[in-house]
Amino acid sequence: MKKHEKLYKIWLLFLTFFKIGAFTFGGGYAMIPLIQKEVADKRKWITEKDILDIIAIAESTPGPIAVNSATFVGFKVAGFWGAFVSTLGVVLPSFVIITVIAYLLKNFSDYKGVKYAFFGIRAGVLALIVKGLVSMYKQVPKNPVSYIVMGVAFALVAFFDVSVLLVLIGCAVFGLVTSIIISRRAKNDLS
């Protein structure tokens, strides 16, 4: 009976995350309200406080936020297999849809109309990226360290062709070192 219950829970997890994957556009943060509704409000598998934890964890671990939150919720609800089916569920809709679109594009991309459409779309996409940049900028703490890292990271990749990976590693180390220095200073000021 108990095993039966767990299997049912795992099946529900899969269905829930499949639905979340199939109905969120843009991914990432767009997914959080849906997770909240489906997993916290409806199924009561996790609490509202867990949602905040999930966002914090997803932001400070590598990988797409959608995958991070699916794995985390799945694990909390039903252990390893819960994590496995939730991740599978959230990935599957994208995988199927994009595979189909990739094949369609191959067959239709030579049409003049399609080429014109993408000519317009490319300009529109730049606008979306700018918007994404603005909203990320709003969330980042405004202090000298942030501004220096932003500027240096931009310049190194844009003008000096330094590898993105190297810049990321460098910035992580820089952030770590400066935060240690700042917290040491705060301690010294107190004593």
Add this chain to the structure above:
Amino acid sequence: MIYLKLFLTFFKIGLFTFGGGYAMLPLIQAEVLKNEWMTNTEIMNFVAISESTPGPFAINMATFVGTETGGIFGAFCSTLGVVMPSFIVILLVATFYEKFKKNKAVAGCMTGLRPAAIGLIASAALSLAITAFFADGVSVAVFKSVEFYISAVVCIVMTVLALKKVHPIKIITVSAVVGIICGYALNLPV
């Protein structure tokens, strides 16, 4: 061995991307251009498709690049690659959650990684913009071409609309319609 290469490349991308939205764009662009799997133009086309279909950007992108270079099995390898690091790390974190939450080293690294993501995305956006506006290289001739002005106007108007929180799908649809109308009306070369 294209399948192994797809898996490893996307594993690396998954491992080194922090945060949501376009945080993955700079790494994907760097890797995909380096391996000559896609051009900047194709990347922009694909960002649009990814925004107008459901699902996380990273998964969409991995599946698409995989399909283009190695068919269905290629898509499977790249998607598995991009998902795997998150999956493993989160399983570890979920097990040692209380320790992880209080870890100052993680928080310290994040103070560098968050602003870095912004600088890197800005740099990716700049190189995409150069491709969009100066398809045949930066020269005076560009400023006489009608394509340049159409792109510039669409980009500016759409940026204003996007900042006013108009939905991405509407922005992409309107941009596509403008592209089609201008293309046929002015009989632009393709």
